[in-house]
Amino acid sequence: MRDVAIIGTGMMKWGELWEKSLRDLAVEAALLCFEDAGTDRIDAMTVGSMSSGLFNGQEHLASLVPDYLGRPLTPSIRVESACASGGLAVRTAFVEVASGMADYVLAVGVEKMNDVSGDVATYALATAADQDNEAFHGVTFPGLYAMIARAHMEKYGTTRDQLAEVAVKNHRNGSLNPKAQFPMAITRDTVLNSQLIADPLRLFDCSPVTDGAAAVLLTTVEEAKKLNKQPLVVITGVGHATDTIALSQRKDLTKLEAVQAAAQRALQMAGKTIKDMNFAEVHDCFTIAEICAMEAMGVVEPGQGGPATIDGMTALDGAFPINPSGGLKSKGHPVGATGVAQICECVSQLRGTSDKRQIKNARAAITQNMGGSGGSSVSHVLEIR
Amino acid sequence: MRDVAIIGTGMMKWGELWEKSLRDLAVEAALLCFEDAGTDRIDAMTVGSMSSGLFNGQEHLASLVPDYLGRPLTPSIRVESACASGGLAVRTAFVEVASGMADYVLAVGVEKMNDVSGDVATYALATAADQDNEAFHGVTFPGLYAMIARAHMEKYGTTRDQLAEVAVKNHRNGSLNPKAQFPMAITRDTVLNSQLIADPLRLFDCSPVTDGAAAVLLTTVEEAKKLNKQPLVVITGVGHATDTIALSQRKDLTKLEAVQAAAQRALQMAGKTIKDMNFAEVHDCFTIAEICAMEAMGVVEPGQGGPATIDGMTALDGAFPINPSGGLKSKGHPVGATGVAQICECVSQLRGTSDKRQIKNARAAITQNMGGSGGSSVSHVLEIR
Numbered sequence: 001m002r003d004v005a006i007i008g009t010g011m012m013k014w015g016e017l018w019e020k021s022l023r024d025l026a027v028e029a030a031l032l033c034f035e036d037a038g039t040d041r042i043d044a045m046t047v048g049s050m051s052s053g054l055f056n057g058q059e060h061l062a063s064l065v066p067d068y069l070g071r072p073l074t075p076s077i078r079v080e081s082a083c084a085s086g087g088l089a090v091r092t093a094f095v096e097v098a099s100g101m102a103d104y105v106l107a108v109g110v111e112k113m114n115d116v117s118g119d120v121a122t123y124a125l126a127t128a129a130d131q132d133n134e135a136f137h138g139v140t141f142p143g144l145y146a147m148i149a150r151a152h153m154e155k156y157g158t159t160r161d162q163l164a165e166v167a168v169k170n171h172r173n174g175s176l177n178p179k180a181q182f183p184m185a186i187t188r189d190t191v192l193n194s195q196l197i198a199d200p201l202r203l204f205d206c207s208p209v210t211d212g213a214a215a216v217l218l219t220t221v222e223e224a225k226k227l228n229k230q231p232l233v234v235i236t237g238v239g240h241a242t243d244t245i246a247l248s249q250r251k252d253l254t255k256l257e258a259v260q261a262a263a264q265r266a267l268q269m270a271g272k273t274i275k276d277m278n279f280a281e282v283h284d285c286f287t288i289a290e291i292c293a294m295e296a297m298g299v300v301e302p303g304q305g306g307p308a309t310i311d312g313m314t315a316l317d318g319a320f321p322i323n324p325s326g327g328l329k330s331k332g333h334p335v336g337a338t339g340v341a342q343i344c345e346c347v348s349q350l351r352g353t354s355d356k357r358q359i360k361n362a363r364a365a366i367t368q369n370m371g372g373s374g375g376s377s378v379s380h381v382l383e384i385r
Numbered sequence: 386m387r388d389v390a391i392i393g394t395g396m397m398k399w400g401e402l403w404e405k406s407l408r409d410l411a412v413e414a415a416l417l418c419f420e421d422a423g424t425d426r427i428d429a430m431t432v433g434s435m436s437s438g439l440f441n442g443q444e445h446l447a448s449l450v451p452d453y454l455g456r457p458l459t460p461s462i463r464v465e466s467a468c469a470s471g472g473l474a475v476r477t478a479f480v481e482v483a484s485g486m487a488d489y490v491l492a493v494g495v496e497k498m499n500d501v502s503g504d505v506a507t508y509a510l511a512t513a514a515d516q517d518n519e520a521f522h523g524v525t526f527p528g529l530y531a532m533i534a535r536a537h538m539e540k541y542g543t544t545r546d547q548l549a550e551v552a553v554k555n556h557r558n559g560s561l562n563p564k565a566q567f568p569m570a571i572t573r574d575t576v577l578n579s580q581l582i583a584d585p586l587r588l589f590d591c592s593p594v595t596d597g598a599a600a601v602l603l604t605t606v607e608e609a610k611k612l613n614k615q616p617l618v619v620i621t622g623v624g625h626a627t628d629t630i631a632l633s634q635r636k637d638l639t640k641l642e643a644v645q646a647a648a649q650r651a652l653q654m655a656g657k658t659i660k661d662m663n664f665a666e667v668h669d670c671f672t673i674a675e676i677c678a679m680e681a682m683g684v685v686e687p688g689q690g691g692p693a694t695i696d697g698m699t700a701l702d703g704a705f706p707i708n709p710s711g712g713l714k715s716k717g718h719p720v721g722a723t724g725v726a727q728i729c730e731c732v733s734q735l736r737g738t739s740d741k742r743q744i745k746n747a748r749a750a751i752t753q754n755m756g757g758s759g760g761s762s763v764s765h766v767l768e769i770r
Contacts (some may be wrong), residue, residue: 001484001485001486001597021517023517047386050444051438051444052439053436053439053509053512054438054439054444055494056516057508057512057516057520057521058512058516059435059465059512059513060466060467060513060514060756060757060760061465061513062465062466062467062473062571062627062632062756063466063627063628063629063630063756063757063760063761064515064630064760066627067627067631067634067677067760068630072627072628072629072642073626073627073628073642073643073646074627075625075626075627076466076625076627076761077463077464077465077466077473077477077625078464079463079464079465080444080447080463080464080465081445081461081462081463082444082445082448082449085594086677088447090463092462092477095480095481095484095486096480098484098487099386099483099484099486100386100481100484101386101480101483101484101580117408123442124438126442127438127442127443127444127445128444128445129445130449131441131442131443131670132406132408135442136442189756191583205529205547218724240460240461241458241459241460241555242447242451242452242457242460242461243450243452243457243458244448244452245448246452247447249452256733257457257458258458260457261466265687267445301426346562363567371445371447371448372445372448375445375448375449375452375491376445376447376448376461
């Protein structure tokens with residue numbers, strides 16, 4: 001397989017983007033990406049979107065996006081793995097380039113979630129859970145992650161303050177990110193006094209409903225060198241795994257096995273360990289998710305995610321920064337776009353262009369993009385060459 | 386890239402399968418495929434489904450299918466390109482094997498369409514069209530293909546009888562296929578006297594709403610030889626292209642440019658021309674679709690699809706048989722499964738195991754699986770080695 005580089009990234013400021021349609025978002029992210037890359041060559045593309053059918057009455061984005069981008073006949077693949085659709089779009093684009101099927105491949109992630117009412121959005125998101133055994137009975141994602149949180153508290157003594165600190169840290173980072181949907185710093189009290197959603201999770205433990213898109217342009221390292229891209233950001237590892245879609249089938253609610261396997265596979269492919277990574281973008285759809293994910297990825301031992309967060313290990317200036325972008329919590333979570341945006345943030349950090357939220361000496365990063373309550377996970381290892 | 390063989394296929398009899406759920410269908414097709422292959426090894430999988438979100442309130446099939454198949458941690462990709470989702474699942478599995486990402490990859494296509502009422506199914510299918518410029522205004526697929534049919538009649542003098550003969554031929558083939566949803570022979574009068582749906586298309590010009598799944602198992606030619614698979618069916622070409630999602634943006638309604646490009650790309654990769662192919666499985670979602678597709682693929686010159694069909698060229702014993710399986714028209718059209726089932730039929734024919742519908746001297750075949758009104762198309766070239 002050929003070595004693959006990322007030569008461009010693009011995303012707009014995320015939020016409630018009433019003036020932009022689904023197709024507008026996808027095309028805008030692609031154009032921003034071309035501008036950043038200094039080339040608009042694409043031989044193929046992938047589109048990550050979780051449920052444009054339920055959110056927008058629009059499937060067939062594999063045709064729609066290249067069409068509205070003005071690229072007739074482009075081979076185009078829409079991939080879906082719930083909230084990991086964006087990561088999967090990047091992974092699929094990676095394989096297209098690595099295999100030699102195409103030389104320049106654009107990966108776009110997009111979700112336009114605010115065109116439906118809150119209950120329809122909650123239903124659409126719940127289709128990432130097991131419809132027959134979870135969603136049909138009325139459980140939605142706040143409830144599923146609340147069960148994970150309760151199990152984690154019970155097993156490891158994780159506290160409400162530790163959960164809250166994930167949101168505080170991510171909002172602090174997001175306040176330095178001009179593209180974040182909610183770029184305001186908050187305090188622990190903001191979280192603890194917010195509306196109870198699904199005990200023990202409160203409003204500020206939850207990522208928001210967001211409209212947004214993100215895009216990355218991949219090509220071979222050889223081509224990237226011809227374009228004189230410096231510093232050169234290379235995808236040295238991709239990892240991907242699935243787990244039971246329903247929580248009831250897990251041996252241990254606190255252990256995200258797909259997250260562990262995907263991260264291990266990506267690191268193994270890169271010939272690295274988690275200790276070689278300088279920071280991570282992690283799927284904090286709920287505060288407990290970041291804690292479980294960092295444990296599954298081996299950043300800390302199981303049960304140590306809460307204490308490490310309180311101790312500042314994962315802060316921008318900590319030993320292992322997590323979610324310098326602000327994460328899903330502050331940056332927003334247009335589900336199909338999230339995994340692509342994680343890559344955009346890593347590229348920005350590795351290039352040293354992250355301004356006030358720049359991590360010092362960032363040379364290697366790992367991403368973790370989760371589907372459902374851990375039913376799937378995609379990780380990428382990115383390094384400077 | 387590595388050479389890729391197909392070592393197993395599986396599908397159940399299609400129809401209104403009230404006793405089987407979405408997940409049952411996917412798992413059953415996979416188990417039938419393992420039985421046929423003589424191995425149940427899989428390192429990764431792909432799942433093609435157009436709109437399980439709208440039909441079944443269930444996204445995240447990338448997690449659901451390997452989960453219910455009892456394969457935890459399997460990397461799994463759900464792909465969607467409307468009614469070409471199945472072909473895209475096979476193409477994506479091909480690239481996984483060819484690239485070296487995985488050695489044994491299962492591609493499953495599935496759609497469970499009868500659990501919703503007819504109007505909901507029609508809406509769900511219409512999300513493959515341009516929501517803003519077509520579906521929102523009330524046009525659905527029979528109407529879109531009726532416009533293509535009218536344009537074809539106007540430009541080339543294609544007749545109602547020629548359209549009807551596509552259905553007659555495909556039902557005759559389907560009557561020999563024990564897995565077809567509607568395995569009954571019909572006459573031209575059956576078509577011409579059936580209910581008018583969207584002028585000039587009548588009920589028997591349209592493929593049905595179907596529950597069903599199909600699966601194929603791919604591995605390297607090297608591995609397949611170790612398993613002593615004979616005759617060995619090899620995928621020698623894959624082709625994939627997109628076009629404008631809306632008909633209004635096409636220069637010529639009768640010309641399916643994505644179909645042409647995808648077929649040309651697959652043939653070019655195989656180092657073949659259409660004349661080297663012995664037969665084809667083609668996407669006859671409506672009778673006019675088969676005529677336009679065979680013209681776009683170069684089986685006949687533009688405008689000659691109707692006359693060639695009436696003349697018997699595409700019959701089982703004709704010079705170039707099309708849809709020996711019965712096609713979408715008779716076999717049924719569970720949209721995400723169709724492209725995978727096309728591959729199953731080609732493998733059966735190439736192996737010489739198609740019983741009463743066996744084509745003589747079948748050594749090379751091409752498939753054509755269409756999304757929407759030609760917004761995307763996927764072709765595969767299969768050959769005996």
